[in-house]
Amino acid sequence: MTPVGATKTESEGALDELFDRVNKLLGDPSQTNNCQETSKSEGFVPRQPRNMRETGINPTMLEKIIIRFLCQVGAETSRRIASQLRLPSKVLEQLFKQLRFDKYIDLAGTTPSGDSEFCITDSGRDRARRYNLECTYFGAAPVSLEDYIASVTAQSIAGQIVTKQDLTRALKGMIINDAMFNRLGPAINSGRGMFLFGAPGNGKTNIAERIADSFTSTVWIPRAVAIDGEIMRIFDPAIHVIVGETEHNVGLLDAMDIDRRWVQIKRPTVIAGGELTMDELEISVNPTSRICESPLQVKSNCGILVIDDFGRQKMPIDMLLNRWIVPLEKRFDYLNMPNGKKIQMPFDQLIIFSTNLQPKDLADGAFLRRIPYKIEVPDPSEAEFRDLFRIMCEKFGFAHDPDAINYLIDTHYRPTNRPYRRCQPRDLLLQVRNYSQFHSEPMELSCQAFDAAVLNYFSVMG
Known part of the structure; x- marks a missing residue:
């Protein structure tokens, strides 16, 4: 602790300078005009530099x-x-x-x-x-690494609160039982991580993607960041969805004193599947332009990172777990720049591991402890299965026929104890539609069409 009246050290002076910059980015009333004070009440807003x-x-x-x-x-x-x-x-x-x-x-x-x-x-x-x-x-001119870190801290996903109403809106059209719904909400509000596990075809990936819609707030990210003389792109139009800025309102943004090096986006959702490699978790350099590209976890900061089909990646699972065990605990990551310098970057996202396997078969206790929520996505009940058929019939233009659904269940499910899957009503109805079109028959749920659909769909699945 520095005694009262002591001279500030060089490191303390640098810290004060960083705080001054954070205050400017946040619109500190002591350093801004009335317009900036108003914006501060709306959250993080990057201000135009004056010099x-x-x-x-x-x-x-x-x-x-x-x-x-x-x-x-x-x-x-x-x-x-x-x-x-x-x-x-x-x-x-x-x-x-x-x-x-x-x-x-x-x-x-x-x-x-x-x-x-x-x-x-x-x-x-x-x-x-x-x-x-x-x-x-x-x-666009890059922003400093210090300003980027300050922005992530100010807009952290961990500071967001999702209510029942928010999650209901995000999952609209999906059939989620109350028990699972009530487990999802707290997991989202943790802002840390969760496993979604269960049999294939029950909508784990769909749920993970929909979770992003439960967040109503937007975030500001820089187009690029300057790091030790290098330029690293943050904004990726293939991932980030811009809100608020168009070619027609640039003058309005200037009038609002917005720093246009930053982009206002929906909280990002980044999905990486079985094709994920270790290289995608590190800074990459375009061999032609020599521009640095930020890795997936940086692009997902202040949002959601979904590791889909976890356990099926090309890399050994232990390698991925060891790569992320420290970031999951500390909420920051170490990345290597092309010049060999190691930098510390925020690791601030709700990370969702979606897998068909049991979490205990994928990771040891040390890793599982860092993912506080493990939520099973169960098979639908028969009532839910029938309800899914009703929803899908309406979507595909079929008249809902309970008798035909009874035939399907009594003939092709109960005798073999075939498990229900949430994807099956959609998949079977698509086959029924194709059958009806080929035979020039009306779009109806016939026993013959269901027999043909089941034969095609389950022929090698049992």
């Missing part, structure tokens, strides 16, 4: 992005360059002057609105070629 220091980025990195961009386009206005970097023009004014002084860019003209147009010089092209040997990135 170069507040970007949190070394000016040299921004210089490299500008020169690469101008090398691609030849000439562009200062506003368009700033828009490419997602930064206010005024923040880059001094950098433009420096680049002109260094003769990397030159003034090509002025637009009628008074905006300067810059072109790249021969010296600038030479510099761009050197920069491209390191990395070819010329997109």
Whole structure:
């Protein structure tokens, strides 16, 4: 403990600087105007930097992005360059002057609105070629690693509360018994992890995907993060669903003082199946562009990570368990940068292991202890099975015929004690539809159609 009146150490000063940056990102009323105070009540909102220091980025990195961009386009206005970097023009004014002084860019003209147009010089092209040997990135300016960590902390999935109403809405159209429903809710609110296990075909993956819809809040993530001179992409359009930003409301975002290096998205859901490899859990580098790509667990921060068909991955199960046993406990992960530096990243997601196997057969007690909820997805009861047929008949355009369902159960289920599965009503009705279309028969649940469907569907399954 530092005595009262003692001089702050260098580390304490750095910590204070980090807190100042966190307060700015959160919209600390002591450092913001009234508009920012209002936004603070709505949660985490990244604010536009007012100067170069507040970007949190070394000016040299921004210089490299500008020169690469101008090398691609030849000439562009200062506003368009700033828009490419997602930064206010005024923040880059001094950098433009420096680049002109260094003769990397030159003034090509002025637009009628008074905006300067810059072109790249021969010296600038030479510099761009050197920069491209390191990395070819010329997109949005990255944010600092410190700002990214602060954002994850402020928007942590562990701080979200899901109610019965939220989960009911998310699972609408699914038949979930009360016992399982009441176990799912607390597991979600733990913000840590769960096993969903049970026989195949009972909707474990579907449930895992639907859980994301129970969260009503959105999160802000950066398009990219600067780490020790490297640029790592965070935003992935194949995974992250943008809300709030369109090409038509950029001016509105600027008026709201939003830092456009950040993207507002739905809480992410990342699903990795049997194809998951260890390489996907580490930072990867594009061999052509030399841009770093964040691993799956980073892209899922503040959201959900589903490991589907757990236990069927190509890698040994022990290798995956050992890789994640510390992150699950500590809520942070260590990643290796291409330059060999090891960095600490947040590991903040609700992780769901979906498996057809028994958890005790997959992992030892040390790992199972770190996954506090183990929830079985059971076979449906006969009543639930019949209800699923009713729902699926409506979906596929069949008239619901209880007598035909009775025939199916009495003929093809009870005599062999065949277990009910939640996927079977859908799968069998698809076969009945195909049978009816081929024979030019009306869309009805006939005994003959069910006989044909069962013969095809269960022929090698027993």
